[in-house]
Amino acid sequence: MDQQPTQTAPVKLVRLWKRLPNIVVPPADVVVAGSSRTSSSVSGSSAIPSPVSASSIPGSIAPRSTRWNKVDIVLKTYGFRSLGEFLLVLFHPRKRGEPDRRSKSHRQAVARFLQGKCKVTMADIIPLIYDHHQSRPKRSDVDQSSAAFSPSRPLAEIHYARPCLSAWATRLVGNRIHTAVDKLARTDRTDTRHRRRVRATTNGRAKNTSLVEWEDVELSMEELAALYREEDPLLWYITECAAAPRKGGEGFVKKIRPHPGIQVGAISSFIISRNRYASGDLALPLGIWLFACQAHIDVKRVFCRLGYSCSDSTVRNALKTLTEASLATLRTRVQAATARGEMEHAKISDNIQKYQRIYQHGLGKENSLNHGTACTVFELDGLHPAAFRADDHIARIIKQERQSMTVLSLYNTIDWEHLDNVWELHAIRVLVNYLPHLAALSPNISEKFRTTLSKRRLPVRKARLQPLGTNAEQQMENKGYEAGFRNFDQQTGVEPEKSDNILSWNRGDGGTHGTLMRLKQIQSTCPDVYSSFRNALSTAETWHTKATHLNSCASNHYGPASSPDPSSLSRSSNAANMKRPTDLKKCDFYPTSRSMTLIWDARILDCWRLVLGCETDLVSHFDALVTTNRLPTLHDLLRQARILRERYACQAAYDQSLDKEEQDRAESRTKFHEGSPWTRPGEQSDSDAHMSNSESSDSDSDRDDMQADTLNEASNTGLPATAASKTTTTARAGDGPKTHSEQPGFNGDRVLSNAILFLMDFGWWTELNYAIPEGDVGRVFEILKIYIFTFAGSSNQNYMRYMLDLYTLLEYEASPELKEAILNNWLLNTRGEPGKFVEGDLMQEWSNRWLSDFSKEQGADYDDPFYRKTISPNVLHFLKIKENMESGFELKQRSKVHPAPHLRSETKILLQLYKNEELHSFRSGRSMGHAVINQFDRGYQRLEDGKLAEYLKNGAEYAQLLHEMESPRSPAAAVVLRQVRAPLPVPMKTILTTQAAHKVSEAHPLLPAPRLSTVRILNVTLKPRRVLPPLDRHSALRLLHLVRLQIVFKSGTALITATNHSLVDQIWV
Template sequence: MDSGGPSGPQPPPKVRAYKKTPAPLLIPSLPLPPPPEAASYRPLASIQPEATHTLPDVSNSTPEFPHTQPRLRGVRQNAAEKERQKFEKMEELLKSLPFDNLGDFLAILFHNRPHGEPDRRGTTHGVMVARFLHGLDNIRMSDILPLIYHHRSGYPSINSASSDEQDLMFATHGSADEICNARPYMSTWATRLVAVEVRRQVGRLTKDDPTDPTHHVHLCAAANERSKAHVVTWRDLGHWSLKKLESRYWRRGAGDLIMFITEAAAAPAFEDGVAVVRARRPHPIIQINAIASFIISRNRYANGELAMILGIWHFACKSHVDVKRIYCRFGNSVADSTSRNAITSMTAASLEEWRSDVRVGLEGGKMPVFLILDNVQEYFQVNEQGIGRHNELKVGTAGTSIVLDECAPGAFDAKDHHERVAKNGRRFLTPDALFDDLDLTHIGRVMPLHWARVLVEFSPHFEPLLKAIATLFRSSPIAKRRMREGRKMKVQPLGTNGERSTETQGMERAIEDFEHQMGLDPELAKAFLFWIRGDGASYANILRLTKYCTPIRNFPNKISTPEIWHTGATDLNSTSENHYGPATCSDPSSLSKCSSTAGLKRPSNIKSCDYYPTVRNLTLIWTAHVLDCWRVFFGVEDLRVHIESLAAKNELPDLDAILRDAKQLTERYTSQAAILRSLSTRTSTNPALANKIPKGSPWVPPVAAPSSNAGEEDSDMPGLADIVEGADAARPPPPSKDSDAPKVHEEKDDFDGDRVLRNSQIFLTDFGWWIEFASAVPEGDIGRVWEIMKLWIFKFAGSSHQNYMSYLLEVYCLLRYESSDALRDTILDHWLLNLSGELGKWIPGDLLQEHYNRWLEDMIQRHGGEFDNKFYRQTISPNVDHFLRMKEEIETAFSLKRRSKTHTSPHQRDELRLLLTMFKEEEVHLFREGRSMGHAAVNQFARGVRRLEAGKLKDWLDKSSCVGDFIAEIHRLAADTPAENPANTPADNRNITMHPESEPPIMNEPNSHFPRPPSSQSTHSTSSESSRSTSSNESSGSAKSFVSELGAVDPNEPEDDGDDRSGCRLASGSTMAMWSDPETARMEHFDEGYGEREEEEENSEDPVGQEEEIPDPKINPYLDEEQVV
């Protein structure tokens, strides 16, 4: 193109030709733009090649460039012009519509032909409507409906003739066709449409979920053989959860409509379209409750969603019958009768499953279960007495079957056990062998750790060491035989019966009933031993049965062990009896004086005390003794101030240093040699002793105050003498010579020891063993428990509880002489129970049974009847474990934080401060020559060693070995062979190894607390005696050496009254228990009553003293935070 413009005729412009393949774009030659003065464009057709072109006026029009092609697009318009043109066209369209009104037009536009009739719409009509309804256009129904609903003309004004339709928004009644205005009609139409859909969805939820085979909407309480309904089982309840129910409602609802509506109604607020869930009363739980009520309202048999579960939960919680009726009317629960029938059906199913498992185990060649039993009793009062209606003691027997989950093959082989019993290896048991079997090395290691724990818990500055101490308790060498972590044992309570287990014949019938309930086939079980456990009286009766019924009913196949909790409770009674002293005792080492100083209640009967209060008080006093010993060791006036000063200087000792100091303190205050030295000034103050107790101030015996002269009247306070005489007359008389109360101890004239110091040493030793026993149980360390029980053999021998000495000797001989390695390991591994699998929640079996008994006895008070009737045998007793656990499971399912059962006792800091002040002022833990203040505790361990050595063990062996002789004679007659002389039978002196890494008891280690026999090179000086008692490496100890050196009788020791109190009833005291903290192993009190802290009324007519056992403990000293159970 020439810049000056065309100079002559030009060929016509070439138009772009389109072929199958696009041709290159040909741009025609354009003339030069017109000059600036040109006013307007000319038409494109008038442009000539030789014409002069000028620029158009762009002031009020869109600039256009001349083209040789016709314009394909219209003139560009802005949005306002387009909107205006649309409204103009709409106006023209509506005027030209051949319809009566807009409604007529819309009815034809959205005509929906009936099924089977021809479509009268045109093609364009049908396509355009289909595209619109399918949302294929830019404007969809979601844009149109809000315009109609929110149109100001769709809502009647207050002055219009149809103003009454303002009240018809979302109307649920009346005819919707009569509503004229659009918005009321649309809301009413939508409301009724949603109602129909909600009803349809609820109808779907009344049927089983086809995708979940465990889901059953209808849980039948009972059914006959012809019924196809699913009968409820505990497994069904175990599969139930609110989370699963919520997900099912969301999944099965068409469009989640019902959940959406209930969430919109229940949710407190929405953020970004998401419902806010509150921590308190979360709305999803309220939604599920509402929907479950809807379902059971539609279908009265659809009780499996929530009603059946809550009905059984109400029964487990012992809800009042009126509460059950109201909740049943709400649709939240089934009727009480339905709950009872369901529980009875579940009992039959669970017991049948249990019997099947037992049968399979027996057929597989092993004994799969063992039994724990106990007597149950409740005093039933009748308000309106008459013939046949009077107060009586309801008595029965309850039992629990437990799976032997870790049982080696052949462990319960009856033939092997009988052969070992026939050898009568127990005849060769001697006090020396029994004493040598004590793992004194372990005792010397673990007791300093308890003393260190007391110091660490005393000050918050040592708090970081708590976890390290807990780790030491749970690791070797302190830990001896700990149960496997995470182990959860399976139990099945059995139906109660009305037999008296305290009688021999009653025990026989009770055991046979329990065996029948468990499915122990006599033919299949005759080749196996059956392990039965119980408290002291039950254990004694089982032993009698094995003696008297050996030839019949397979009773020689029964083995038994005494239970752990009752053993510890008996030792607590023994300690209380030994250390309380006279009620008005002034000896600061006596528990009576300590209780008076700290404001603690002294038990009314120190020989059979309330369990929990006694444990709490004695633990406080023992802790105060230990802390005062630490104060004396550091040589300070105030232990707390001393620790704070060390913390300020950053000079706190580490754990190793504390343990070294604690070891010295235990050797100084809790060793048998130290207890003996306190009887003599010569042995206590010998300068050759490296670890002796410091000497205190000289002891001055108190002088009795002169009696007041009644004839002299105080001029300042006239009448004072009469008041004093009246007060003296009101005081109880002192105990008589024949009274059971402790008598005031009087020393002989030549006594130069320190009786107060000796009392405190014996108490620190005795209760220190109990502390170790109580702390080892929740940890599941049966090895530590068994070591204390072996020490208690000697301690019970020296106390008034002689029966428990026999019980522990019997189980000792069972484990050592009459059990294979597999049987011994199985017994030890199942002596403690854990039903939760959590750390620190192991409990003795008898305590578990007592928790069950408490529930049963409470039901007797509520419902009456006997323990052997159908209600207790089939409804209550077999399901008591489920009842106790169901309450916690329901709390967890409803997102409730598990209610802490830790007993929030008031702190005892003030009481501890008073005790520490008294111990410091009285110099209790310093040696003061000649001090004696009317109380003398007995070293029951030393006395027990002397008694066993003097012939008590021989007498017991003569009585207990008759069973072995009898079985040996039976075997001889069966084999027709000459009898073997038991005297020539070698003793099986296998030691009971508690832990693979444990060492045998070494008596010559420095941390041993017991003496050794003197070597040939040693002299009989005091220093040599101390050396042999703490650090001798010459020889091992024995009972004879103990008696010869340190077991000599204290010339001033009180004599035993000869009263055997082994069968005394233990008072219940409280429902508290203890568990150990999983992190710090700290003991905390726990309420296993699941919130049912009901006070028990004391009844003077209750003849419970007739029982020969400890039948009713309500406290667990080994549980801590929530359970047990």
């Protein structure tokens, strides 16, 4: 067994202290004198021994050494005159090329301290010196106190450490800021999205210059702040200290004036003051923004002097450069598409005008109305490459498939079931918006519009628009439209010689569309495709169509200004204190639509009151339902809405309201609520029957043939009551008004029938107004097909033809790819957000408004370079830069429209009026002098009576001329025409009489009839008994189209017969 080792006791170590003798430390000057060996002891005795040898003195005791003792020893023994001299030697900076006299330990000690390798660093020393109470001068010492942070006073004159340090730091930071701003002003960023050095224009001598682009003026204060903070943190910190408020020692951002934006403005002005070309950060965007806001020139000059913006001349040069760059890009894209045989862009044009007032009159100076034309090009989306092939479209026109169209077939293409469902949902929408009890159903209604009842919704995509330079042409004139058309094509880079087989899509209001269609007729015999507009496609835009229908609806339903009839809109407008349009033929769009929408909603609510059987009013009725927890669901309301439509908003309801027998036979579902018996008022005096012509419910021409139309309707529907109606007129021909009065035996309710027609007519307008923002072109097209009939029944016959042009184009004369392309780009979304689709002509009207605002300050025409190169091509960018500036400064975006106040009070007044007057109750024999025309029925009858046939005949004439011109060019067109109809027979006689000419015309109704006797064509006047030398086939065709004479071809020559009543002239051409 191993023996355990013995453990020794721990040894306690004891420190032995040796007592040393007391040491007398001599003063520092004595030490210095001793070290120089030039002075003697203070007492005259021998030199006092050094403290280093004190430990060798037997019997001496050393005191305990502390930091303060050590400092005292150093201060007494370091051998320098002052602490400053010691520090000056200690931190002696050796200059390059000089010998270094410092010892190694000296160098190492200083290096370690300055490099922060010691425990005590400069971060500890500087605050001690700066905050030391001995470093601050007394307040009474104004000279030294005022030297603190002095940027110019010599540092040698500042004795105290604290003001001296602050003055030195001020100059150091100032020099650093100066260098930093200079660097920012002289160098550009590598990121091309945030270029700083951009130029408004260049003369070509400078190389590698960066011209301004629209991406350079897209302002974002947040991005600029981040860039400045990253590029120079010191500069950002200094400006932040100046601008940012502090709370508890920490900076914070205020809501009213956030300091980062203020810093960006200050730094940008610093930079542009050092380099005027470094304006891309803020100065140039602000300059263009001031120009877009039409700021006064004095404001621009002051902002330019402050360095916040560029000068006005620089901004104008920049806008010209931007215009040239934008149009050059557009031309490149158009020409590239043309080379591929495709069309990627379309044009929307509109006429503009301004009244130029002369304030300094003189010879040749008069007030005038300056005309012009503006145009915007937009890029097409979602189209097939071969969609806009001209040969296919022309071949379809020549084939004349439109000739198979009838009034009945046109009527049957309307999706009436869909329109009924949409109308019912609109009625529910009105009820839900009025009653807060049903507010939870509002999202479901919107979803149903966008899903179940949607027909063709466009995807949400932001339209890419490029306005063109304006010109001073009058678009409503043939010559002016042609010149403007050519000018816009030149700006877009269209090459006519390469575009014969490419369709150009030209959009505009009704007048613009009508002018182009007229030009196509006039120029149809030109051999050149481009000059004849054969490859020009035209469509009438929707907003002007909607506005025209609003005028038609207003003139039909408003009635006399002081009408007592509750079905007249004038009575409702007077009750609600809404403005009645002064000119019912040309209403102010927004006030009129707002008034009519209010009235339509109120009448829908009154119908709901009757359908739901409310004893008092709708609010009380639904309050009771809430109390009993019996609120209807959306499905319940849809069932009730169908009853409401069948009873108050359909053609059958209109017919029923005019015949008491039908009312008595009607089912309970469609039977009107019986009102109180109607007491026929007494005979009116002659003065009461006279009203102003401006207060008639429709045009004089419409009222003149109202009786005949009603008789036709009676013959078709078998309603004797309608046939018994008549119109009473005034004695004087110029005074107009026609007061409607019923013949004896009338037992219907004219007031109720008027209300039913208004719910139908304006219900279609309401559907169109709601379908457009949603981008549902399918729903829009359904309403436009209805407008063919309503325009035919009104005085706006031109728009009937425009809507027929659109219908025949999409259904008969467009390939499936072309139809798809047109519908996919029918509406534009300028913001790229859901529910923000607009009509193309409305977008152009917005641009025209800004052009008009700019033109107020200019006296030049619209073809002036200022408009063409500075204003017009950039007008949409002006609107955008305003919004970007607001968002860039984190400002809440202002609405571009005035918010409409609520109309709850007006609605209550109208509901009480309709309830008291029993508007939607049947009162047999009620008629109060106001009769609304059933424009849909009248339009259907007019189309049957020859309006449609006349339209088809004009189309056939154009197709025949088109065939004659396309046959030599396009064999396919000739084959198509041969398949449709046989060639014309050649007459046996070489000279035709008038009778023979008319026989040819009767045999071939597509040819124009002879009717002119004197015509100037090709600088030759054709008069009776005048024979001209033979002309070629092209000249004969042109003569045919322009003078509308009878022409028959024989062996390559043409026989033309002109008539002048009884005088017949036979001309061999």
